[in-house]
Amino acid sequence: MPRYEYPAFDYVTPPELLGVGDAVHPVAIVGAGPIGLSMAIDLAMKGIRSVVLDDNNVVSVGSRAICWAKRSLEIFDRLGVGKRMLEQGVTWKVGRLFHRTDEVCSFDLLPEEGHTYPAFINLQQYYVEQYLVERAQEFPDFIDLRFKNKVVDHKDEGDHVAVSLETPDGPYSLKAEYMIACDGARSPTRQRMKLPFEGQTFEEKFLIIDVEMQDSPFGGETAERWFWFEPDFHNGQSALLHKQPDNIYRIDFQLQPDADEAEEKKEENIARRLKAMVGDKPFTLDWMSIYRFTCAKLDRFVHNRVLFVGDSAHVVSPFGARGGNGGVHDVDNLGWKLAAVLKGEADADLLETYNSERSHGSAENIMNSSRATNFMTPKSPMERLFRDEVLKLANDMPFARRLINSGRLSVPCSLSDYLPDTQSDKSTVQLGAPIIDAPLHGAQGETSLIEILKDRFTLVSFGTKPDFESNSVDQIVVAKAGTTLDEQTFADISGLAFKRYGEGLSYLFRPDGHVAAVYQTPDHKRIEAAIHANLHYHPQQAAE
Amino acid sequence: MTKVFDPNADHLGKYQDDFYEALMASHEGLSHDQSNRLNARLVLIMANQIGDIDVLKSILSTAGKDSERGSS
Numbered sequence: 001m002p003r004y005e006y007p008a009f010d011y012v013t014p015p016e017l018l019g020v021g022d023a024v025h026p027v028a029i030v031g032a033g034p035i036g037l038s039m040a041i042d043l044a045m046k047g048i049r050s051v052v053l054d055d056n057n058v059v060s061v062g063s064r065a066i067c068w069a070k071r072s073l074e075i076f077d078r079l080g081v082g083k084r085m086l087e088q089g090v091t092w093k094v095g096r097l098f099h100r101t102d103e104v105c106s107f108d109l110l111p112e113e114g115h116t117y118p119a120f121i122n123l124q125q126y127y128v129e130q131y132l133v134e135r136a137q138e139f140p141d142f143i144d145l146r147f148k149n150k151v152v153d154h155k156d157e158g159d160h161v162a163v164s165l166e167t168p169d170g171p172y173s174l175k176a177e178y179m180i181a182c183d184g185a186r187s188p189t190r191q192r193m194k195l196p197f198e199g200q201t202f203e204e205k206f207l208i209i210d211v212e213m214q215d216s217p218f219g220g221e222t223a224e225r226w227f228w229f230e231p232d233f234h235n236g237q238s239a240l241l242h243k244q245p246d247n248i249y250r251i252d253f254q255l256q257p258d259a260d261e262a263e264e265k266k267e268e269n270i271a272r273r274l275k276a277m278v279g280d281k282p283f284t285l286d287w288m289s290i291y292r293f294t295c296a297k298l299d300r301f302v303h304n305r306v307l308f309v310g311d312s313a314h315v316v317s318p319f320g321a322r323g324g325n326g327g328v329h330d331v332d333n334l335g336w337k338l339a340a341v342l343k344g345e346a347d348a349d350l351l352e353t354y355n356s357e358r359s360h361g362s363a364e365n366i367m368n369s370s371r372a373t374n375f376m377t378p379k380s381p382m383e384r385l386f387r388d389e390v391l392k393l394a395n396d397m398p399f400a401r402r403l404i405n406s407g408r409l410s411v412p413c414s415l416s417d418y419l420p421d422t423q424s425d426k427s428t429v430q431l432g433a434p435i436i437d438a439p440l441h442g443a444q445g446e447t448s449l450i451e452i453l454k455d456r457f458t459l460v461s462f463g464t465k466p467d468f469e470s471n472s473v474d475q476i477v478v479a480k481a482g483t484t485l486d487e488q489t490f491a492d493i494s495g496l497a498f499k500r501y502g503e504g505l506s507y508l509f510r511p512d513g514h515v516a517a518v519y520q521t522p523d524h525k526r527i528e529a530a531i532h533a534n535l536h537y538h539p540q541q542a543a544e
Numbered sequence: 545m546t547k548v549f550d551p552n553a554d555h556l557g558k559y560q561d562d563f564y565e566a567l568m569a570s571h572e573g574l575s576h577d578q579s580n581r582l583n584a585r586l587v588l589i590m591a592n593q594i595g596d597i598d599v600l601k602s603i604l605s606t607a608g609k610d611s612e613r614g615s616s
């Protein structure tokens with residue numbers, strides 16, 4: 001029996017069925033998974049109203065996402081759930097690789113100090129969704145959560161989308177200026193539009209189990225990511241072990257392509273596999289499923305007034321935790337752009353940059369996830385031979401250790417090739433790079449760079465405050481220890497902010513934390529021009 | 545090219561996965577025999593690229609160590 005108690009969210013008769021609905025909603029979000037919920041919160045924080053439509057009324061059931069990466073946690077922090085996730089989650093940063101019974105090597109995903117969030121936390125998707133629902137409920141004027149509202153049809157009418165729904169009280173329809181499809185890997189929206197979703201499906205099956213054990217299979221309090229190639233306890237395949245909250249462990253067992261699913265799912269067979277792995281430790285099975293993984297993406301994420309975000313736009317195999325994390329990056333990228341379009345600060349062409357930037361990001365995620373899965377599942381005797389020899393060479397030769405691929409874990413992509421020219425100066429952190437956190441001291445006490453950047457274009461000056469005021473940008477000064485602090489001035493006591501960004505430089509961050517411009521001496525005109533360029537950039541004109 | 549062979553050096557660096565993927569792709573669709581021949585050609589061409597006979601001899605002896613132990 002699952003340990004987590006799934007709360008059921010209330011169904012409320014939609015206002016449209018009572019004859020009092022909005023004429024046109026600014027945004028309709030299809031799907032209240034982690035991505036749809038995050039999208040609604042991001043928009044709400046920017047003052048954009050949305051209606052969130054989900055066919056269900058409980059959070060995600062069963063074994064799904066557990067690993068949330070640093071950059072996603074920083075985005076979740078901005079959305080207001082990061083700290084809660086960090087508190088409940090299991091923090092880890094070390095991955096350890098084994099071949100047969102021997103440890104081959106380990107890698108540290110965040111070897112340096114001075115970051116608010118760790119490399120990773122493990123937290124069951126149902127907790128994340130619960131926190132997001134509760135957070136969304138804090139915006140009653142901006143987020144209209146509608147459970148048991150199943151979207152059955154939609155039509156793009158050019159200047160709005162007409163959405164048809166079914167509810168326990170019967171069918172109805174609503175209109176929205178934009179419809180965001182966050183309806184998951186099997187996206188009914190995508191299927192209705194007959195959009196090709198192409199990629200690679202892997203033959204191998206994976207048995208994924210969540211199991212409760214009081215006695216840690218890591219043999220201590222450590223939480224790490226342990227990955228085995230050809231472990232003795234699991235006939236020649238691979239295995240993966242993660243710790244989750246509530247003493248629950250996630251174990252992935254790679255099975256043969258022709259494995260008999262019904263047989264594998266039998267409790268006695270799972271018990272046998274577990275016993276071979278962890279010995280006689282008592283355990284309770286929490287959940288179990290067999291998956292076959294696919295890496296695929298849509299060609300375009302923007303189709304006039306229908307936008308695809310999260311798994312509806314792209315799916316990956318889970319090795320590297322790039323699925324949910326990739327979707328969170330989508331939300332971060334789209335939120336400020338759609339808000340700017342709906343507020344009339346930018347025209348709809350800006351959404352095209354969501355398409356190009358996140359198409360690039362998801363292609364990178366797919367490339368990394370496919371490579372890892374290919375390494376785990378050699379497709380010919382020659383592929384296996386190379387894999388075996390890499391694993392053997394890895395005992396003595398560092399380069400071979402780095403060829404071993406059990407998953408390249410989620411990191412945000414750089415947008416260096418996707419941004420408009422802002423006539424920037426040479427910088428320490430490159431243009432297009434995602435924000436790098438650093439600890440800061442503020443008038444209110446300890447804080448950090450990621451915590452003080454909020455929802456707007458922000459100019460952060462490392463050194464002294466530039467001599468101008470502007471309404472279009474928030475200004476922050478990071479100064480040396482000893483400076484008088486105020487709402488806008490923070491001290492770099494550890495020296496890490498100056499070290500990471502370079503003293504004397506001013507960085508213009510987009511609302512999603514990507515570096516949009518860097519100047520030694522920023523002035524009013526250059527900053528406004530850079531923001532204007534970012535809001536009115538048309539990648540199709542620039543790229544060719 | 546490097547003049548001495550250092551078994552601890554990592555020259556592939558961040559291109560580790562690009563290389564491995566390209567290597568697997570070069571074998572795709574080949575029979576086992578064709579794959580073996582491809583490997584032989586690769587060794588010869590890479591040797592020519594390295595050029596330095598001392599480096600090549602060190603590589604040959606390092607790579608050969610494991611087979612001497614008779615592992616399969």
Ligand SMILES: Cc1cc2nc3c(=O)[nH]c(=O)nc-3n(C[C@H](O)[C@H](O)[C@H](O)COP(=O)(O)OP(=O)(O)OC[C@H]3O[C@@H](n4cnc5c(N)ncnc54)[C@H](O)[C@@H]3O)c2cc1C
Pocket residue numbers: 030031032033034035036053054055056060063064065066067068125149150151152182183184185188208291309310311312318321322323324325326327
């Ligand atoms: C075994 C496994 C392990 C994973 N591990 C990780 C991991 O460690 N880290 C990570 O980042 N990712 C991981 N993932 C991927 C992660 O679970 C997904 O990327 C994530 O759930 C995507 O969120 P989403 O909101 O886009 O879609 P979903 O979570 O699928 O949500 C879609 C929502 O849309 C609703 N919906 C569908 N159709 C309709 C309709 N017609 N009308 C109304 N609502 C509808 C559904 O009910 C659902 O609530 C894993 C996945 C699996 C399977």
